[in-house]
Amino acid sequence: MTLKITWFGHSGFSLEIENTHVLIDPFLSGNPLATISPDQVRANYILLTHAHGDHLGDTVAIAKRTGATVVGTFEIATWLQKQGLQAVHAQNTGGGYHHPFGHVKFVKADHSSSFPDGSYGGQACGIIITHKGKRLYFAGDTALFSDMRLIGDMGIEVAFLPIGDNYTMGIEDSVDATRLIRPHSVFPIHYNTFPVIQQDVSLWARRIHTETDAKAIVIDPGSHFVVE
Secondary structure, eight states: OOEEEEEOSTTOEEEEETTEEEEESOOOTTOTTOOSOTTTOOOSEEEOSOOSHHHHTTHHHHHHHHOOEEEEEHHHHHHHHHTTOOOEEEEOTTOEEEETTEEEEEEEOOSOOBOTTSOBOOOOEEEEEEETTEEEEEOOSOOOOTTHHHHHTTOOSEEEEEOOOSSSOOHHHHHHHHHHHOOSEEEEESOSSSGGGOOOHHHHHHHHHHHSSSEEOOOOTTOEEEEO
C-alpha cells in the first residue's frame, strides 16, 4: 500500500488511496494556512469529524462540484441533505462500514458539535480509516480521554492529534494521548490557524521523540507525506 496524505492546514487533509481521493474536514475558505482553494481540490469522498465550521468547511460546495459522497454522523448527513446533497452516508459512534477505499469506523471524541447556524450537530467523533491492514486515526477536535488506549489496541500506524489547546488538547495532553494510543507515527493538527491556538510545533515534536516511542511528522501546509 502507498497512501499519499496532503495537509491543508488546521485539520484538513487529502488522502490519495490508490485511485480514490478522500478529503477529511475540508476547511479551506477562511483558513489562513490553506494553500489550495475549494474549486481546486479533487474528491470522491469527504469524511467529517463534526459540524463546526472549521471542519465542515467547504464540504457543500466541494461535494456539489465533484459529486463526492459525504460520510458523517446521522445529524450531519441529515443537515447536508437539506443543503441539497444526495450522496451522503450516515454513520455514528462505534459504527464501521466498508467503503470502496477502505473501512471507516467512527469513534468517540470528547468535544461539542454544532452547525454554523447554531443547530445541534450530533456527537463529535474521531475517524479510523483502515486500508490493507494500515490504520489511520484522525482524532478530530478532542480532549484527552482514557479510552484512547482502546483505540491504540487496534494498532494505529499514524495518529492525527490536536495540539492547539484552548478548544482541544494542548501539547501536554497530546503527548499523553500518544502514550495511550502507541502509534508508529503522530501528526499534529488544529494549531497555528488562529492566534488563540498558536503552538511551538518544534517543542511538541521534541517531546514526542523524547517521551514516547512514536515518530513525530511535521510538515508545512500544502506538503504531503507517504504511508507505505
